[in-house]
Amino acid sequence: MDYLNCLPIYYAFERGLVDVPAELVKGPPTRLNGLLLRGELEITPLSSIEYARHPDRCLIVPGLSISSDGPVGSIFLMSKVPLTELDGKKVCLPDTSASAAALLKILFHHYYHVDVQFETTASDLEQMLARADAALLIGDEALAAYLHVRNTGAPLVVVDLGEAWKKFTGERMVFAVWVVRRDYALERPQETDGLVAALQRAREIGIREREAVLDLAVHRTGLPRDFVADYLKLVRYDFDAEYQRGLLTFYDYAYKTGLTEERVRLAIWGEHLA
Numbered sequence: 093m094d095y096l097n098c099l100p101i102y103y104a105f106e107r108g109l110v111d112v113p114a115e116l117v118k119g120p121p122t123r124l125n126g127l128l129l130r131g132e133l134e135i136t137p138l139s140s141i142e143y144a145r146h147p148d149r150c151l152i153v154p155g156l157s158i159s160s161d162g163p164v165g166s167i168f169l170m171s172k173v174p175l176t177e178l179d180g181k182k183v184c185l186p187d188t189s190a191s192a193a194a195l196l197k198i199l200f201h202h203y204y205h206v207d208v209q210f211e212t213t214a215s216d217l218e219q220m221l222a223r224a225d226a227a228l229l230i231g232d233e234a235l236a237a238y239l240h241v242r243n244t245g246a247p248l249v250v251v252d253l254g255e256a257w258k259k260f261t262g263e264r265m266v267f268a269v270w271v272v273r274r275d276y277a278l279e280r281p282q283e284t285d286g287l288v289a290a291l292q293r294a295r296e297i298g299i300r301e302r303e304a305v306l307d308l309a310v311h312r313t314g315l316p317r318d319f320v321a322d323y324l325k326l327v328r329y330d331f332d333a334e335y336q337r338g339l340l341t342f343y344d345y346a347y348k349t350g351l352t353e354e355r356v357r358l359a360i361w362g363e364h365l366a
């Protein structure tokens with residue numbers, strides 16, 4: 093995934109510290125979601141909401157996710173007015189996002205109790221706010237927009253969706269899980285074990301070599317070092333029982349909000365295969 097939040101995981105592959113018998117493909121979340129579902133990728137981070145829409149198509153890689161326990165630092169709603177005043181107004185969603193877009197719909201419906209009209213557009217704060225009263229941003233565009241708003245003092249209400257979710261439910265929020273295509277995994281269990289082990293090894297190295305990852309992140313983005321360091325502390329990569337409970341809570345609300353068609357169970361590679 094072509095965002096800073098994936099660098100701690102892919103650093104070891106990029107640096108050749110872990111051998112991965114695969115070709116790496118980059119893109120924003122919705123592009124990778126589409127490629128996996130069209131059978132053009134074998135293993136990828138997938139927007140968590142897309143897993144709930146296609147549980148028969150994928151198996152979750154154990155012990156890995158893109159999550160937060162409270163603020164996430166890169167998923168923001170930026171609004172010209174307080175959220176309660178958005179009733180009947182338009183909100184732009186970025187065409188890069190699936191999970192955060194679903195989360196925002198859930199929050200408006202069940203937490204803020206505000207009825208808004210959504211429009212999906214390219215991820216560009218200025219253009220979004222020219223067409224609507226509020227805009228959702230994710231990933232590196234959200235980081236840049238946040239800094240811009242902070243530095244210019246633009247009069248926008250800024251809400252971190254990881255933080256709003258935590259206030260609403262008390263739970264962690266899982267934005268993406270790594271999945272392997274189910275047909276591929278069942279046909280090629282040994283290759284799947286190899287890819288899963290490579291990802292887990294890469295994650296360990298990314299955590300251990302935190303400073304080197306930070307150097308590379310600063311070099312690549314040109315963002316201030318303290319800002320990037322703080323951000324990389326907010327993003328979590330765990331997928332233990334507490335994260336899974338947070339994810340199932342998200343799925344419950346997604347179902348209640350009409351964003352998914354069934355209440356799914358988590359099928360995790362190596363744990364239980366439905």
Ligand SMILES: C=C(O[C@@H]1C=C(C(=O)O)C=C[C@H]1O)C(=O)O
Nearest residue numbers: 121139166189190191192231267
């Ligand atoms: C934390 C983030 O979570 C992302 C949000 C996603 C989504 O909305 O579909 C998908 C993958 C994650 O990278 C982020 O990109 O800022």
